[in-house]
Amino acid sequence: MIEAEDPTVLLRLFVEGFGLPVAWEFGDYGDLWSGGVCAGNLNLEFCRFKEKRFGKPDIWEGADGGARLGGLAFESTMPISEAVSMLAGWGVPFGSGIASENWTELEIQGLLDAPGIAFLVEYNFDHDAWQGGHRDAFAASGGGSLGLVGVQEIQIGVRDPQEATPAWGRFLCDIPKVDAAAWRLAEQLALRLVPWGKDEIASLMLRVKSVETTMAFLKDAGIPALESLDGVALDPAVTQGLHFQLVDSGTPAFWES
DSSP: OEEOSSHHHHHHIIIIITOOOEEEEEEEOSSEEEEEEEOSSSEEEEEEEOSEETTEEOOOOOSTTOOEEOEEEEEOSSOHHHHHHHHHHHTOOEEEEEEOSSEEEEEEOSSSOTTOEEEEEEESSOHHHHHHHHHHHHHHHTTTTTTEEEEEEEEEEESOHHHHHHHHHHHTTTSOEEETTEEEEETTEEEEEEEOSSSEEEEEEEEESOHHHHHHHHHHHTOOEEEETTEEEEOTTTTTTOOEEEEETTSOOTTTO
16 A cells, blocks of 8 residues: 555556556545556555545655555455454454445554554455456556566565564464565565564565566666665655665575575
8 A cells, every 4th residue: 555645646657657557446435545556466556545544533744745655455364353353362453443335444553653554454345356357457468568577575664673573473373484574475475574764664576577678668768767785676756755676587586595
């Protein structure tokens, strides 16, 4: 969940600039304005809350009009009403559920500093078919102009790894652990904790077919990229301060090497 003062700017970058398929059209969805794109193995939501953010008064904290990686949604494999007893047994704190016509959300507490939020979602429609259509559209796009394969890592910044790792481990206890502070969410996607100044979603690592080809496209399009510890990154000036790293699909992920 990517929040911005004007989310349409970033949405256009990923749809019109990078050629990724629309997952849902930008519009008014009650508490927020929202639009999404399919990035292969997950959706990126670009949104702006109105007066309430997950039932609480919303105060925008973007710096100089910047955006933030504000939330992380996990699809629940069971009804939220059943998940709460399981979470309680694991010692995972949670807030009250918020229900709407199409979904129910449950905040998972103690993982991210405010205003960041992690939450479970139970969908009240055929989400598998809906998401399957997005993935078909993504495959047809060839990963867009970036040659995107998918998101390789969700990097969660933490100020105290010794404190944060057990908390995330309790929540992700049924998810395969692939490192001391990393979990394999899907075949080509991991969530990893990294040292950071605060507890927040720090970065998304995007796997592309060829960094060289992607860089050539960015150069031709006049979109700047920078060197990073893992290769290259989109210039934060283009992404409103967000960190998007680009890695080559020919380079093994940390859990593959």
